[in-house]
Amino acid sequence: MTGRTARRGAYALAVIAAVAAIVLTVAGCAGGSPGRTFPSLVPAAAPASWPRLTLPNGTAVLSYPPSLRRSAGDTDAVSADQVSTDDTVQLYLNATPRQGAERLQGWAAFRLRLLRSDDAASAHEVAAAEGVRFRGGTGSCIIDTYVTRIGGHHYEEIACLVQGQASASVIVAAAPAAMWAQERPLLLRAVAAYLVR
Amino acid sequence: MSFPLARSAAGLALLAALTAGCSTAVAAHSSAPKPTATAHSAKPSASPTTMPPSVKPSVKPSAKPSVKHTTEPPAPPTTQPPAPPATTPAPPPNPIPQGNGGDHDPDNNGGPSDGDGNI
Numbered sequence: 001m002t003g004r005t006a007r008r009g010a011y012a013l014a015v016i017a018a019v020a021a022i023v024l025t026v027a028g029c030a031g032g033s034p035g036r037t038f039p040s041l042v043p044a045a046a047p048a049s050w051p052r053l054t055l056p057n058g059t060a061v062l063s064y065p066p067s068l069r070r071s072a073g074d075t076d077a078v079s080a081d082q083v084s085t086d087d088t089v090q091l092y093l094n095a096t097p098r099q100g101a102e103r104l105q106g107w108a109a110f111r112l113r114l115l116r117s118d119d120a121a122s123a124h125e126v127a128a129a130e131g132v133r134f135r136g137g138t139g140s141c142i143i144d145t146y147v148t149r150i151g152g153h154h155y156e157e158i159a160c161l162v163q164g165q166a167s168a169s170v171i172v173a174a175a176p177a178a179m180w181a182q183e184r185p186l187l188l189r190a191v192a193a194y195l196v197r
Numbered sequence: 198m199s200f201p202l203a204r205s206a207a208g209l210a211l212l213a214a215l216t217a218g219c220s221t222a223v224a225a226h227s228s229a230p231k232p233t234a235t236a237h238s239a240k241p242s243a244s245p246t247t248m249p250p251s252v253k254p255s256v257k258p259s260a261k262p263s264v265k266h267t268t269e270p271p272a273p274p275t276t277q278p279p280a281p282p283a284t285t286p287a288p289p290p291n292p293i294p295q296g297n298g299g300d301h302d303p304d305n306n307g308g309p310s311d312g313d314g315n316i
Binding site: 058071072073074077079081089092094095096098099102114115117118121146148149150151152153154155157159169170171172174196 | 302
């Protein structure tokens with residue numbers, strides 16, 4: 001009698017241990033670190049004091065904080081950045097019409113592939129999301145880190161492909177990786193204010 | 198008799214769950230140094246690029262069921278099929294030369310990457 005009870009108890013313990021192990025493993029895989037969760041982007045107009053840049057083709061409007069200045073870039077794109085006294089880029093915003101094979105589905109992989117094939121020696125995804133709401137459209141976004149081929153500069157960025165009613169464009173907001181945590185709220189605000197048509 | 202069996206079952210279950218691992222949870226954060234140069238400097242550096250340490254997922258063998266000892270001769274060694282040829286990564290869609298190449302964008306000079314499609 002007691003032997004049977006003890007045996008049942010042992011089996012119950014084994015089952016509990018197995019379930020606990022599986023739960024812990026699954027939780028570890030799915031959860032990862034909290035930083036891997038893509039932040040919620042609530043589309044909202046930028047403050048009135050923020051300057052605005054309209055894409056030359058008129059399909060999107062990039063708003064940027066007053067601390068940034070418009071900077072040079074591709075002729076069909078608009079950019080703004082903030083450069084420190086030692087000439088280091090601290091904040092960077094860019095909007096560019098869709099040029100190639102960018103698609104909402106699989107955008108994160110596309111962006112990483114593009115970074116690695118173009119100007120980055122390495123690039124890694126931090127978080128990504130699809131079906132992100134924007135002002136006037138829907139987008140797919142990735143937050144990633146990369147190291148440039150030239151100079152070995154380490155940046156972190158959020159890059160979104162945003163589909164409007166008639167066209168698509170890409171918005172990029174970046175900062176040195178070491179400053180990302182500090183600058184992220186401002187950059188996310190600029191991304192949330194991005195307007196597409 | 199039953200306790201060791203139960204313990205073994207629990208241990209096996211734990212091992213199986215843990216060795217299953219999670220291949221997608223490998224930390225991907227790199228620890229490259231803080232950038233110190235400008236995105237606008239048109240001086241292409243000839244120094245080697247700084248690569249963050251790559252993190253490779255560890256591959257663990259899966260837990261194997263216990264095998265009864267028998268007196269039968271061991272099976273002849275199986276010949277493993279040749280490893281499939283390594284898939285070569287697709288060529289870059291349209292790599293713009295770095296070092297003030299292309300349209301002389303900041304991202305061709307070590308600055309943040311813009312949103313173009315490499316065109």
